[in-house]
Amino acid sequence: MSAVLEKVRTQGNEARYGAIRIDDVVKIYDPEGAAVMAVDHCTLDIKAGEICMIVGPSGCGKTSLLNAIAGFHDITSGAIYMDGEMLCGPGKPKADPGADRIVVFQNGALFPWKTNLENVAFGPMMQGKLSKKEIIEKARSMMADAGLSGTEHNYPGEVSSGLRRRVEIVRALMNDPKVLLFDEPYRALDSLTRSVMHESLLDIYYKNKVTIFFITHDLEEAIFLGHKLVIMTTRPCRPKKVLEVDIPHPRDYSVLTSPRFRELLEETASVVHEEARKSFASGEKEG
Amino acid sequence: MNMKKIRRSLFSRTTLRAIVSITVFLILWEAGSRSKEWAGFTMPWIGLVPPPTSVLSVWWDLLGDTGYWQSWYLSLMRVLSGFVAAMVIGIPLGLLMAVSRTFNSITFPSFEILRPIPPLAWVPVAIIFWPTEELSIAFVTFLGAFFTVVINVLGGARSIDMRFYQSAQAMGSSQWDIFRRIVLPATVPSIVVGSSVGMGITWNVVVAAEMISGGGGGGGSGGGLGFFIWNSYVGGSYEQIVIGMISIGIAGYACSELLRGIGGFFTPWLRTR
Numbered sequence: 001m002s003a004v005l006e007k008v009r010t011q012g013n014e015a016r017y018g019a020i021r022i023d024d025v026v027k028i029y030d031p032e033g034a035a036v037m038a039v040d041h042c043t044l045d046i047k048a049g050e051i052c053m054i055v056g057p058s059g060c061g062k063t064s065l066l067n068a069i070a071g072f073h074d075i076t077s078g079a080i081y082m083d084g085e086m087l088c089g090p091g092k093p094k095a096d097p098g099a100d101r102i103v104v105f106q107n108g109a110l111f112p113w114k115t116n117l118e119n120v121a122f123g124p125m126m127q128g129k130l131s132k133k134e135i136i137e138k139a140r141s142m143m144a145d146a147g148l149s150g151t152e153h154n155y156p157g158e159v160s161s162g163l164r165r166r167v168e169i170v171r172a173l174m175n176d177p178k179v180l181l182f183d184e185p186y187r188a189l190d191s192l193t194r195s196v197m198h199e200s201l202l203d204i205y206y207k208n209k210v211t212i213f214f215i216t217h218d219l220e221e222a223i224f225l226g227h228k229l230v231i232m233t234t235r236p237c238r239p240k241k242v243l244e245v246d247i248p249h250p251r252d253y254s255v256l257t258s259p260r261f262r263e264l265l266e267e268t269a270s271v272v273h274e275e276a277r278k279s280f281a282s283g284e285k286e287g
Numbered sequence: 288m289n290m291k292k293i294r295r296s297l298f299s300r301t302t303l304r305a306i307v308s309i310t311v312f313l314i315l316w317e318a319g320s321r322s323k324e325w326a327g328f329t330m331p332w333i334g335l336v337p338p339p340t341s342v343l344s345v346w347w348d349l350l351g352d353t354g355y356w357q358s359w360y361l362s363l364m365r366v367l368s369g370f371v372a373a374m375v376i377g378i379p380l381g382l383l384m385a386v387s388r389t390f391n392s393i394t395f396p397s398f399e400i401l402r403p404i405p406p407l408a409w410v411p412v413a414i415i416f417w418p419t420e421e422l423s424i425a426f427v428t429f430l431g432a433f434f435t436v437v438i439n440v441l442g443g444a445r446s447i448d449m450r451f452y453q454s455a456q457a458m459g460s461s462q463w464d465i466f467r468r469i470v471l472p473a474t475v476p477s478i479v480v481g482s483s484v485g486m487g488i489t490w491n492v493v494v495a496a497e498m499i500s501g502g503g504g505g506g507g508s509g510g511g512l513g514f515f516i517w518n519s520y521v522g523g524s525y526e527q528i529v530i531g532m533i534s535i536g537i538a539g540y541a542c543s544e545l546l547r548g549i550g551g552f553f554t555p556w557l558r559t560r
Contacts, residue, residue: 070453070457071457072453097453097456097457098457098459099457099458099459101457102454102457102458103453103454103457105450105454109448109450109451109453109454111451111468111469111472112556113472113473113475113554113556114472114556122455122458122468123458123459126455126458126459126460126461126464127458127459155555155556156556157556157557175457175458175459
């Protein structure tokens with residue numbers, strides 16, 4: 001890992017694509033007339049290659065925002081742009097899902113009937129830009145880079161949940177996405193595995209600079225990983241506090257015990273706690 | 288599988304328990320049907336059943352009888368033809384009902400009215416419908432597996448995780464890709480379950496259909512295992528009734544094992560769990 005960090009320090013590796021602009025987005029769910037506002041006039045700017053951590057109470061509407069960027073759900077008003085191009089907005093409520101924005105889901109969405117290698121190769125196979133041989137080569141080398149050598153011919157169900165998440169991130173990266181959208185991907189993992197996953201995610205990120213939109217309810221995770229920290233209000237969700245995390249990248253686990261990390265945690269914990277209490281009082285269901 | 292593994296599985300605790308279980312069952316049966324009375328009470332049921340030793344000796348004689356094997360063959364063919372037809376028609380129908388809302392809303396109501404009708408209630412209609420008795424039996428057998436297969440395929444294809452569609456779509460899959468690479472493989476486990484349940488039902492149905500229809504085209508001692516049992520009852524050979532029953536048990540078990548093997552071949556990702 002240290003060799004990789006050195007490479008990053010000396011070479012740099014800046015992303016030029018994947019700037020996301022969320023402009024006054026409102027999302028109202030209207031099942032049978034009972035309008036529920038999930039996102040309330042949310043405005044947010046994410047720079048290209050930035051890790052943006054979205055923190056908020058369970059069920060606050062963070063996922064609605066993610067689904068809007070990914071193109072899985074529509075928005076009620078406002079607009080979302082990527083690199084200046086409108087994904088969704090006036091006249092086009094739902095973005096088209098595309099390989100430039102790939103979601104890594106909460107419980108993982110690897111296809112259980114395909115081996116890890118077949119899963120990783122799936123996107124490029126569908127897009128048909130490369131030959132099959134090139135795809136397999138690329139898939140193998142990317143899996144090797146992520147420490148997944150030897151698991152190529154296992155099915156996802158045969159490897160640990162930590163490895164599965166890593167396979168899924170590699171599968172996402174195989175599409176050369178501009179943005180990776182993480183929907184609490186490490187929620188179901190135990191805290192030890194999670195800490196390994198954080199370093200491994202950063203490791204992969206330093207090699208492939210993409211914009212990361214990362215939803216979590218874990219504040220430590222958010223500060224450790226993010227360039228930018230966005231604390232959301234409870235439903236309907238709106239940025240309550242936006243904070244640049246001024247701990248320099250590349251980071252490793254020693255950051256967790258640094259004074260600056262503790263300061264940032266103290267600064268934000270009360271804000272998150274306040275929202276969590278509101279959410280608890282309103283009886284939001286976790287999800 | 289090497290010799291060591293085979294030996295280990297032959298002498299494993301599970302095998303031993305299976306042998307003990309069957310032996311104890313046979314001893315109780317033998318003792319029961321020989322003694323007629325236990326502790327002064329007449330055995331109400333088991334006393335009337337021929338003991339396993341005499342069943343075995345009759346069976347031994349039957350092993351050289353072509354009529355007996357003809358019964359096996361006929362029942363097996365009826366089960367297989369009905370079952371295969373049910374798979375060939377049922378799987379595409381179930382998939383079509385799952386992917387097309389329009390098709391589903393047109394077919395589902397009639398399907399749901401026909402589904403609860405027991406296959407045996409179809410016997411008279413089947414005899415009228417089909418030119419030969421053989422076809423009538425195969426048709427009733429088909430019905431036994433058909434509805435189960437369709438319902439399982441439909442349920443399996445419907446319950447596919449939304450996230451699979453979403454990620455496949457985001458990665459650039461066309462509608463056809465999604466059907467072929469997501470819907471189809473994700474439904475295979477349900478197809479396997481549906482087929483093994485359906486196979487069980489076809490055996491239930493074929494035996495009863497053979498009893499009712501008088502053995503189909505073969506007639507006589509070659510009318511299938513169901514007719515074999517009925518004929519033995521009419522002819523008063525209680526040993527042969529038991530032989531027929533156990534034969535059906537063995538045949539059904541063999542079919543299920545075969546299906547399990549085929550199912551495992553098509554679902555390699557479930558093997559290790």
